[in-house]
Amino acid sequence: MKKYxxxxxxxxxxxxxxxxxxxxxxxxxEISGAIRQNVTFGYEDLLKFPVVPIKNLVIYNHQGExxxxxxRMKGVLLKHVLANLVFDADNAKLLSEYYLTMQAxxxxxxxxxxxxxxxxxxxxxxxxxxxxDGKQLKQIxxxxxxxxxxxxxxxxxxxxxxxxxxxxRV
Numbered sequence: 001m002k003k004y005x006x007x008x009x010x011x012x013x014x015x016x017x018x019x020x021x022x023x024x025x026x027x028x029x030e031i032s033g034a035i036r037q038n039v040t041f042g043y044e045d046l047l048k049f050p051v052v053p054i055k056n057l058v059i060y061n062h063q064g065e066x067x068x069x070x071x072r073m074k075g076v077l078l079k080h081v082l083a084n085l086v087f088d089a090d091n092a093k094l095l096s097e098y099y100l101t102m103q104a105x106x107x108x109x110x111x112x113x114x115x116x117x118x119x120x121x122x123x124x125x126x127x128x129x130x131x132x133d134g135k136q137l138k139q140i141x142x143x144x145x146x147x148x149x150x151x152x153x154x155x156x157x158x159x160x161x162x163x164x165x166x167x168x169r170v
Contacts, residue, residue: 024105025143026163033167034098036086043137046144049076051130057147059155067155070147072134075127078146079117087114087167097169102146105161112148112157125150128162 031039054073061067082100089095098114117123129145130137137143142160151157 024161025141026105026161027138027143029144029162029165031082031085031165031167033165034088034169035167036088039085041081046076046081046128046130046137049080051076054127054129054147054149057149057154059158060153061155062153064153070129070132070145072132073127073129073147074131075129075147077124078126078128079123081128082117082165085167088169094169099168099170101164101166101168102157102159102162103164103166104159105163108159110157110159122148122150126157 028040028042031041051074054070054075057070057073059067059069087095087098089098095114095118100112100114100117101109102112103109112122112126117126126146126148129140129142129147132140132142132145144162146157146159146162148154148157
């Protein structure tokens with residue numbers, strides 16, 4: 001019985017330690033991968049882009065259950081921040097083969113295709129939040145927060161603590 005109890009304790013400890021990496025607010029996002037030059041941007045860089053109001057966003061999980069609401073937000077379009085990236089593409093046709101992985105400080109990742117961001121209405125709905133609930137970017141607990149307001153299950157691509165954008169090619 002002692003061996004069984006010890007095994008259960010060790011198993012529980014393993015899952016508690018490895019359940020989720022530590023989530024830390026971020027202040028700089030690194031962009032790397034299949035681009036000609038790596039780029040970083042921070043708070044001040046974001047505020048150089050047009051900041052627009054964003055409607056309240058109800059967060060739904062993968063089962064469609066309501067998990068909360070982001071209110072009184074402002075932000076910048078992700079595609080504006082990425083507009084000057086030079087992809088490792090010999091011609092414009094190849095851009096359809098590119099994707100961008102958004103990675104949070106806790107390891108959570110989501111993917112957008114180049115076409116989603118630059119060649120569809122979705123690109124007009126993907127924001128980096130600069131203000132939420134009347135708080136400025138540096139005061140937002142989920143900083144840096146990326147949202148996609150056009151998704152049905154809004155929690156799927158709600159990236160808290162955005163740390164890296166990795167450009168890839170299929």
